[in-house]
Amino acid sequence: VLVGPGDDAAVVAPPGHPLAITTDALVEGTHFRREWLTQEELGARAATVNLSDLAAMAAQPAYVLIAIAAPSEMVAADLDRLIDAFTARSEAAGALVIGGNLARAPVLSLTVTALGWLDGPCLTRQGAKPGDRLVVTGTLGGAAAAVSAWLGGGSPPAPVRERFVNPVARITAGRALAAAGAHAAIDVSDGLMQDLGHLCRASGVGAAIERERLPRLAEVRALDAAGADFAATGGEDYELLFAWPAEREAQLDDLARSLELPLTVIGHCTEDVDRIDLLLPDGAVHRTGPRAGFDHFAVPPEAPGRGVDVEARSPTRAGGAKR
Amino acid sequence: VLVGPGDDAAVVAPPGHPLAITTDALVEGTHFRREWLTQEELGARAATVNLSDLAAMAAQPAYVLIAIAAPSEMVAADLDRLIDAFTARSEAAGALVIGGNLARAPVLSLTVTALGWLDGPCLTRQGAKPGDRLVVTGTLGGAAAAVSAWLGGGSPPAPVRERFVNPVARITAGRALAAAGAHAAIDVSDGLMQDLGHLCRASGVGAAIERERLPRLAEVRALDAAGADFAATGGEDYELLFAWPAEREAQLDDLARSLELPLTVIGHCTEDVDRIDLLLPDGAVHRTGPRAGFDHFAVPPEAPGRGVDVEARSPTRAGGAKR
Numbered sequence: 001v002l003v004g005p006g007d008d009a010a011v012v013a014p015p016g017h018p019l020a021i022t023t024d025a026l027v028e029g030t031h032f033r034r035e036w037l038t039q040e041e042l043g044a045r046a047a048t049v050n051l052s053d054l055a056a057m058a059a060q061p062a063y064v065l066i067a068i069a070a071p072s073e074m075v076a077a078d079l080d081r082l083i084d085a086f087t088a089r090s091e092a093a094g095a096l097v098i099g100g101n102l103a104r105a106p107v108l109s110l111t112v113t114a115l116g117w118l119d120g121p122c123l124t125r126q127g128a129k130p131g132d133r134l135v136v137t138g139t140l141g142g143a144a145a146a147v148s149a150w151l152g153g154g155s156p157p158a159p160v161r162e163r164f165v166n167p168v169a170r171i172t173a174g175r176a177l178a179a180a181g182a183h184a185a186i187d188v189s190d191g192l193m194q195d196l197g198h199l200c201r202a203s204g205v206g207a208a209i210e211r212e213r214l215p216r217l218a219e220v221r222a223l224d225a226a227g228a229d230f231a232a233t234g235g236e237d238y239e240l241l242f243a244w245p246a247e248r249e250a251q252l253d254d255l256a257r258s259l260e261l262p263l264t265v266i267g268h269c270t271e272d273v274d275r276i277d278l279l280l281p282d283g284a285v286h287r288t289g290p291r292a293g294f295d296h297f298a299v300p301p302e303a304p305g306r307g308v309d310v311e312a313r314s315p316t317r318a319g320g321a322k323r
Numbered sequence: 324v325l326v327g328p329g330d331d332a333a334v335v336a337p338p339g340h341p342l343a344i345t346t347d348a349l350v351e352g353t354h355f356r357r358e359w360l361t362q363e364e365l366g367a368r369a370a371t372v373n374l375s376d377l378a379a380m381a382a383q384p385a386y387v388l389i390a391i392a393a394p395s396e397m398v399a400a401d402l403d404r405l406i407d408a409f410t411a412r413s414e415a416a417g418a419l420v421i422g423g424n425l426a427r428a429p430v431l432s433l434t435v436t437a438l439g440w441l442d443g444p445c446l447t448r449q450g451a452k453p454g455d456r457l458v459v460t461g462t463l464g465g466a467a468a469a470v471s472a473w474l475g476g477g478s479p480p481a482p483v484r485e486r487f488v489n490p491v492a493r494i495t496a497g498r499a500l501a502a503a504g505a506h507a508a509i510d511v512s513d514g515l516m517q518d519l520g521h522l523c524r525a526s527g528v529g530a531a532i533e534r535e536r537l538p539r540l541a542e543v544r545a546l547d548a549a550g551a552d553f554a555a556t557g558g559e560d561y562e563l564l565f566a567w568p569a570e571r572e573a574q575l576d577d578l579a580r581s582l583e584l585p586l587t588v589i590g591h592c593t594e595d596v597d598r599i600d601l602l603l604p605d606g607a608v609h610r611t612g613p614r615a616g617f618d619h620f621a622v623p624p625e626a627p628g629r630g631v632d633v634e635a636r637s638p639t640r641a642g643g644a645k646r
Contacts, residue, residue, distance in 0.1 A: 002341055006525070007447050008379035008510055009345035009439075015337050018325055021421060022332035023388040023436055027428045030392075056331035065346040067390075067434045069353075098344060101434075105350045111390045111424075111434035113346055116332070124330050187331055202329070 001063075001098060010098035012063060017117040020059035024050050024189075028107040031236075036150055039078045041165040042110070043085035049189065050114035051093050051169035052238040056187040058123040058178030059116030061095035061171060066112050069105035086110075093171055121178045123185040125202035128243030132183055132269040134209060135252060137170050137239045137261055139163070140192055141220045141227055144234020148226070157219045167238040173259050177242055180255060185242035191235040193288055196276060199241065206275040209267030232278060243269055324386075324421060333421035335386060340440040343382035347373050347512075351430040354559075359473055362401045364488040365433070366408035372512065373437035374416050374492035375561040379510040381446040381501030382439030384418035384494060389435050392428035409433075416494055444501045446508040448525035451566030455506055455592040457532060458575060460493050460562045460584055462486070463515055464543045464550055467557020471549070480542045490561040496582050500565055503578060508565040514558040516611055519599060522564065529598040532590030555601060566592055 003011035026032060026046050037045070047064060054061050066086055070079065079102075087097050095114065142163025149156035156164070174185060186199045192214070200207050214231040221227055244252065249265065256263040267279075278286040326334035349369050351357060360368070370387060377384050389409055393402065402425075410420050418437065465486025472479035479487070497508065509522045515537070523530050537554040544550055567575065572588065579586040590602075601609040 003343075003380075003445070003447055007449075008376040008508075009343040009382065009437075011341050011343045011380065011382075011441060011445060014340050014342065017337050018334050019337065019342075020326075020332040020334045021386065021388065021436075021438070023390045023422055023434070024424050025390045025392060025426050025434065027392050027426050029429065030427045053331040057326075057334065059332065059334075063344065065344065065436060067346045067348045069348060069350050069432060069434075099346055101347050103348045103350045103432075104353045105432060106352065106429050109392060109426075109428060109432065111346070111348065111392075113344075113388060113436040114332075115344070118334060122326070122334060124326055126330075185331075 001096060005097065005099050012098065015117055017119045018122070020054055020057045020116045020118055021113065022050060022053040023111065023113045024053060025109055025111040027109040033150070034108065037165040039081040040085040043082035044089040045165065045167065046110040046112050047086050047089035048167050048169045049238060050112040051090070051095065051171060052187040052189065054114050054116040055169045055171040055174035056123060056185050056240055057116070057118070058121060058174045059118050060175070061090070061093045061114060061116045063098045063115040064090045064095045064112060065099040066097065066110060067101040069103045069109045071106060071108065072104050074108065093169060120175060123174060123178045123182060123242070125184055125186050125199045128184040128199060128203035128205050128269050130205055130269050130271040131246045132243040133246055133249050133265045134196070134207060134241065134267045134269060135244050135263050135265050136188065136192070136215060136241050137173050137263060138237070139215045139217050139220070139262070140188065140237050140239060141214070141231030141234050142217050143167065143236040144230035145220050145223060145227060148230065159217055160219045163217070163237065167236070169238060170240045170261070173261055174240055176255065176259055177240070180251065181245060181248065183243040183245060185240050188237050188239045188241050189235055191233040192231065192241065193233050193276065193278065195241055199243065200269070200276060201274060203243070203269070204273055206270040206272035207267060208270055208277040208279065210279045212281050213264065213266045215262060215264040324419060328420065328422050335421065338440055340442045341445070343377055343380045343439045343441055344436065345373060345376040346434065346436045347376060348432055348434040350432040356473070357431065360488040362404040363408040366405035367412040368488065368490065369433040369435050370409050370412035371490050371492045372561060373435040374413070374418065374494060375490070375510040375512065377437050377439040378492045378494040378497035379446060379508050379563055380439070380441070381444060381497045382441050383498065384413070384416045384437060384439045386421045386438040387413045387418045387435060388422040389420065389433060390424040392426045392432045394429060394431065395427050397431065416492060443498060446497060446501045446505060446565070448507055448509050448522045450507040451522060451526035451528050451592050452506060453528055453592050453594040454569045455566040456569055456572050456588045457519070457530060457564065457590045457592060458567050458586050458588050459511065459515070459538060459564050460496050460586060461560070462538045462540050462543070462585070463511065463560050463562060464537070464539050464554030464557050466490065466559040467553035468543050468546060468550060471553065482540055483542045486540070486560065490559070492561060493563045493584070496584055497563055499578065499582055500563070503574065504568060504571065506566040506568060508563055511560050511562045511564050512558055514556040515554065515564065516556050516599065516601065518564055520611070522566065523592070523599060524597060526566070526592070527596055529593040529595035530590060531593055531600040531602065533602045535604050536587065536589045538585060538587040
């Protein structure tokens with residue numbers, strides 16, 4: 001860091017590696033309610049959801065910036081706790097806080113930009129091939145189960161709550177999977193089915209997965225069909241979904257042991273582009289398009305058929321080439 | 324750009340130069356009201372206020388990311404216009420849009436991260452010396468005069484409105500001033516007096532400036548004392564304030580001509596650290612601390628004396644070294 005926080009911009013030394021850059025926001029009322037989690041948990045979570053995007057690229061986190069918009073009644077001590085936790089979580093992942101911004105707004109929002117070095121192979125959403133095994137880290141549906149409990153007026157069991165308030169960015173796993181030859185990856189932020197759709201669309205493949213195989217905490221499994229639905233479509237688990245060459249499926253056990261992290265095969269890629277089949281336990285097949293899952297931004301009725309997915313729209317507008 | 328928008332993160336090739344990075348937000352109700360400006364003007368302005376931070380470092384803009392939080396009733400066509408204008412303004416400055424995020428929120432906010440290469444000398448807030456001339460580009464107070472007119476229920480004259488809705492990031496000027504040997508610079512975003520305070524604090528100098536010298540549009544000058552106050556403390560003009568070696572003051576005329584941009588000497592740096600004197604036309608001196616100007620985030624009464632300036636607080640927390 002040549003110029004740290006406190007100037008018009010931070011300045012970092014030229015790296016010897018390509019640089020991965022991502023930005024993501026947590027908005028009160030959309031992504032969380034303040035009574036659900038402490039300031040410390042919120043600050044750490046803001047770091048994690050962005051570090052997770054770097055994990056999905058197999059990048060080594062290097063720098064983060066945080067733009068906070070906060071209501072005027074929020075006390076400085078709360079902001080301190082939030083920023084301290086954000087800083088600690090970032091630094092634990094190897095990322096220095098090099099900048100920030102603070103503005104007043106009606107609700108609390110945290111917009112983070114994370115930068116990481118690609119000092120090894122890069123994982124993108126492209127590269128999955130028909131026959132590839134689809135594998136997820138950790139467990140799914142816990143965050144959605146926690147939100148459901150809160151919205152229902154209750155309190156989630158501690159392990160379920162933990163999945164929402166304290167997700168883990170799978171940085172080591174992402175880098176190990178890339179080094180071991182994974183074909184593609186995405187982090188599960190919008191819900192498995194939606195993020196699987198993103199991966200399939202980018203790779204030009206379809207997918208078939210089995211609902212019963214979706215890894216769940218015991219507390220989520222106990223919710224039966226609702227728990228299965230949380231695992232399939234609930235977002236914000238920040239696990240990695242990756243495509244893995246079928247002929248090396250046996251290697252996953254070794255990887256899971258060395259990472260001390262469950263790696264679960266939930267299905268495989270197919271040749272049927274944009275067709276994603278979710279096999280239910282009774283043998284029925286729930287067929288979805290590539291956009292199932294939670295969409296923060298419904299298309300308004302004034303503009304039928306128009307999507308507002310910045311990620312999907314920007315390549316042509318920005319003139320940015322996909323690699 | 325190795326991986327453009329549409330993946331978990333963008334990936335850019337390793338640069339041969341240090342990288343400047345900044346993040347800043349425009350929040351509806353805090354920084355603007357939607358009836359004040361068009362979607363196109365808002366999108367372009369979001370780019371400019373961030374590019375201005377790069378200009379103050381003398382960096383060449385390379386990449387931008389935009390995180391949009393928008394109310395659900397905002398139509399897709401409006402978002403399109405906003406993003407198109409953001410993209411066009413960024414590209415005109417040499418910066419590609421490499422990523423974005425879209426979330427729902429009660430009010431519209433645009434949080435932009437801008438990255439630029441330092442392929443020449445870097446300007447920071449440090450480096451001003453006693454005796455240095457304090458110089459500003461363009462004119463001051465126009466943006467504040469426009470806001471004042473709107474808040475008063477009127478409409479600002481066109482040239483004044485333009486200063487708010489269509490500020491110019493002084494990228495070429497910043498780089499030329501750095502190359503020509505300016506000692507320090509900051510962009511005037513929070514108001515001249517406050518930003519001058521930042522520069523003085525970082526450089527360990529004081530300052531004396533003359534209010535009558537502050538460059539103003541004729542329409543701002545016509546506002547008399549109010550116009551002078553807008554120029555001294557109004558924010559969001561996005562001009563550059565820089566410290567220039569006194570012995571080369573004559574060179575400023577040539578620079579202004581080649582940049583086709585007024586460069587106005589408004590005062591000089593002194594040895595009295597943190598003492599900033601604003602000389603009024605009647606000979607009186609208005610002495611301010613380093614924090615005059617508009618503060619988006621007042622210190623709440625629960626925490627007397629506690630500042631919540633992320634920029635000022637972060638260096639120790641982040642462990643980031645000032646260069």
